[in-house]
Amino acid sequence: MTQLFDALLAVGIVGVAVAALFANDRFAAVGAFMVMGFLVALSWVRLGAPDVALAEAAIGAGLTGALLLRSARRLRVEPKMCQSRWSVAASGLISIGFAGLLYAAITSVPTVPAYPPLVAERLGESGVSNPVTAVLLNFRAWDTLLEIAVLFVALVLVIVVPVSRVRPAPLGEMVVPFAKVVVPLSVLISGHLLWQGADAPGGAFQAGAVLAGGGLALVLAGAMRLKKPLQGGILRATALSGLAVFGAAAVATAALTGHLLGYPDGQAKIWILGIEAVLTLAIAATLVLLFHGSVRRVPK
Amino acid sequence: MTEAYVLALLPFLAAVGAAATPRMAAIWGLCATLINLGASILLAARILSGGDMRADLGDWPAPLGISLVADGLAAVMLSMTAIVATAVALQAMSWGLVQPRGGQQRSRLQAGFWPLWLATLGALNALFLSGDLFNIYVTFEILGLSAVGLTALTGSRNSLRAAFDYLAAGLAGSLVFLLGVALAYAAVGRVDLAAVPALVDTATGRLALGLIFAGLAVKAALFPLHFWMPAAHSSAAPAASAVLSALVVKGALYLALRITIEAGAGIEVLRIALAVLGAAGMLWGSWMALRAERLKLLVAYSTVAQIGLITLAIGVADDPSTSAMWQAAALLMLSHALAKAAMFLAVGRIAEELGHDRISGLNRTDLRPGVAEFAFAIAAVSLIGLPPTAGFIGKWLLIDGLIDRGAWVWIALLLGGTALSAAYLSRVVSRCLRGGPHVAPGARRPEWRTGDVAALGLATTALALGLGSALPLTLLNGTAL
Amino acid sequence: MTSETMYILAGVLLAALAMHRLCTARDALARILALNVLSVGIAMLMLLAGRVAGVTDAVPQAFVLTGIVVLVAVTAALLSLAERISGGDDD
Incomplete structure (x- = not known):
């Protein structure tokens, strides 16, 4: 029975992928791409990888889809x-x-993966019990630091090559009540994901993506005006704080233990949760800015 | 390993500082570049006296954790990057970046340059030190994005178009690379560099290596996958072009060299493919450079040719456990980085003085040749590979090894490529350096700028490196195989 | 055919179809979509390569998570460049 479900899911994934790749209508293609993301996320739940399933649904399908929809209207269709x-x-x-x-x-x-026995053996020392979080923020935290650097560079690039702003007006009326529900909900879910990421599926990236979803609802509702230098400035500072704090934490650990990103004995959980909390906010802010385009600061 | 930590982290922290405080960006940039230079020299000295170093990040040993490995090859690459970085920072300080187009535009571009450039530096350092394939994938993504940002800085339509093609090609290359890493994981269950030798044993592993090299070929602009590169390198601002051409493509070439060293004798087919594509790229790039009408385009196509030469050197090198021919490739990378950075900086200055960069317009009677033209000529000598430059030592090592093997076809190709490079570079040099009767009596002399110092400094370093090539060679000799 | 094999097939097909589209499409948005589909295919293969006896290895899961975040960043950069080329005469 489950096998039948898997077969249908696999066929469905390939089917919507074909639609996403070959559909003539742009919005249909992006829509198919988003559906594909959710189906793939479902298949990864089936494969026992709920952390990546959450990330794929929130970031791969949700946010990427939102970005593509934003641009689908604006990009000129190239003559075939x-x-x-x-x-x-x-x-x-x-x-x-x-x-x-x-x-x-x-x-x-x-x-024969070399990793599972190593992860199992050292999970106890890692400070968290969710193995994926242990890999991301302890065993291979350097990868994650560089990944935050990728987000940082993308943000700088979008600031240097600004896109025109997202205009909230057309949806305003309908979006405001929607945002009233979605925003508090996204904050709650994101906090929950962040906190449970230590022991159960979740973590900074999923939490940040959900929070960014709430932030986008605010932007679309016109409640967050990034044109205002203050709000834009706060958002930008939050986005930059991710790499700054993670980098500073790496320096601090090197000073304390002699190993870059080697947390002091017994304190790993506190360090990881602290870094994750900052990263959640920074990732959310970065994703909102990547979607919204740059906040042009007018030099005095 | 404190130096290595500084090299890997400091540029990123400075990049954040520069992005957060745009007015101070140049100060962040200059300080970080100078500390970076100091750290790379200290690291090279430590390796010279104490041998290779290795640090497990977070004290988690590989393959679970990520190791930073600092050996002779890494030290040579890091020092190369640091030297070019210093010159580029000097040039960017003095000259601004782009033709002024109104204050706001200019300040935004300048504020954008430093974070992007510092991120490029950090990504290169992290790449040269990394001992893990997936980690290297992430450094490539930083490198690709920041290099694209540098390309797009001028904001002109051409540069934006070039930037988009660059990023799309770069992303396709990284994804092919990532697919290779996924297959490598499927084949041997781990992705640290120490697992590379085991990849040779299975068909899956060999396909993984093939995909990894295909991805690298896109990233390094190896012929015939160089289509995105000349436009990107020639439409960026001079300081950015210097970084792109001298350093960014070296990231991929370095990794290709590193993997062929690790894999040893088992990848003969791959080596032959590299050598053939390298030779083709050398000839094609030279041909296009001969026909180029604009100076920046000529220099960009010369990069295609030189990448071909370096790839050829990587391809024909024998099993590194028995032969030291791979060192020629490292030395050629080093000399190309210095000479090409000098050349792009010099071209920037020449174009600034003339107001254009058409090669046919380089014959002029009202302007005497200046420092920039001189720097260009020295850099050209190094690229052609005349003694006593580092380019000469590299080619000498290569040809010497090939003569021992009696590989006459490769020698003929190499010499042909050298002759072509002399031909296309002399198109510029012969026009630039004419003095005497060709110059009107009252001709003015271009003024000195800091940018001249940067170009001339790099060009003379490339020259001096030939005389002092014992130093990099000692470092390379110590590299454990 | 086990469930794993079916998902491997899906991943392979995603990657191959995306490659084909990448080679033939001109439109910027279509190319960006193809790159995203390719990345999902690779992620699928990476997860399945680490699946032994019904358990998925945590390390490739972390790789895939990193890949997803990296890709959204690059996609945003690509789209902003494409939008500027397509419209941006605003300066």
Whole structure:
């Protein structure tokens, strides 16, 4: 029975992916892409990976979808270039060959991951009991720090290459009551996700994405006016605080223990929760700014 | 390993500082660049005296944790980056970035330059020190995004278009790389660099290596995947072009070299592919440079050719446990970084004095050749590989090794490439450096700028490196294989 | 056919279809969509490669999570560049 469900889900994923890739209508394509994200998230729940499922639903499908919808209206549709049938056919053939090769490569070797015994052995020292959080914020915290740096650079880039602002007006009337429900809810859910991330699925990224969803509702409702230098400035400072605090924490740990990102004995949980709390706010602020475009500060 | 920690973290912290306080951005940038230079010198000295170093981040040993590995090759790359970084910072201090287009525009661009450039520096340092493939993927994403930001800084339509193509190609390259990492994980169950030798044993592992190299080829602008590069490198501001051409593509080339060293003898097919594509790129890039009408485009195509040369050197190097030929590739990367950065900075100055960068317009009678033209000429000598430059030592090592093997085809290709590079560079040098009767009696001399010092400093470093090449070679010799 | 095999097939097809679209599409939005679908396909394969005896390895889960966040950042940058090329004559 579950196998039938998995089969349907896998077929569904591929089906909506085809729609997302080949639909002529842009909004249909983006819509299909979002549906694909949610179906994939469902499949990852089935695969016992709820942390990534949450992230995919919130960020991969939700926020990316919102970004794509924003741009779908604004981007000029490029005139269709007359591509020769031969090149399309060649690309198709190569892709089929590539798919076969990839499938054979993945299934031909029985993977023996080196990590699970190591994670199991050291989870006790990591300060948290959710293994994914332990990997992200302790065992391989350097990856995560650099990932925050990616968000930082993207933010700088969007500030340097500003997009035109999101105009809240057309939806205003309808969105305000909606935002009244969504915003407090997003704060609650996000806090819950952050707190339970130590022991159960969740963590800074999922919490930040949910909070960003609430923030976007505020922006669309016109309640958060990023044109105002003060609100924009606070949001920007919050976004920058992520890399600043994480980097400072790395320096502090190096000074305290001699190991970069090696938390002092017995205090790992406090450090991790502290870093995650800052990251949640910073990620949320960064994502809102990435969606909203830059806050142009007028130099005096 | 304190130096390594400083190298990996400081640029990012300074980048945040520069983004948070745009008015102080240049100060953040200069301080961080200078400390970075100091740290890289200290690290190289430590490695020279005490051998390779390794630090498990968070005290979690690999493969679960991520190790920073500082060996001779990493030290050479880090010092190369630090030297070019210093010159670029000097140039950016003195010259601003773009043609002034009104105060607000200009200040926004300048404020954008420093965070992006510092993030580029941090990503390069983190990449050279990293001992883990997935970690390297993340550094590539930072590098790609910040380099695109640098390309787009001028805000012109051409540069924005080039930036979009750059980012789209770069992202496709990183995703192919990531797919390779996923397959590597499927094949051997771990993704640290120490797992690379085991990849050679299975078909899945070899496909993983193939995908990783395909991703790197896009990122390094290796022929025929260089399509995004000339536009991006030639439409950016000079300081940004110098960073893109001298350093950013080196990230991918460095990793290609590192993986071929780790993988040892088992990847013969891949090596041959690299050598063939490298040779093709060398010839194609030279041909396009010969035909280029604009100076910046000529220099950008010369980068395509030089990347081809370096890839060729990586490809023909024998098994590193028995032969030291791989060191030629490292030395060529080093000399190309210095010379090409000098060249882009010099071109920026020349274009500024002339008001254009058409090669046909370089013959002029009312302006004497200045420092920038001189710096360009020295850099050209190093790129062609004439003695006593570092480029010469690199090519010498390469040809010496090839003669021992009797690989005459490769030698002929190398010499052909060298002749072509002499041809396209002399198109510029012959026009720039004409004095005597070609210059009118009352011709003015261009003024000195800090940017000249940066270009000339880099060019002379490239020259001096040939005389002092014992130092990088000692570092490289100590690299444990 | 086990459930895992079906999901592997889905991941492979996602990656291959996206590659095909990436090679043939001109439109900026279509290319960005293709890159996103490719990344989902890779994530799927990464998770399944770490699945042994019904348990999914935590480390590739962390990789995938990192990949998702990185990708939304790059997508935002790509879209803002595309919008500027497409419209932005505002300066």
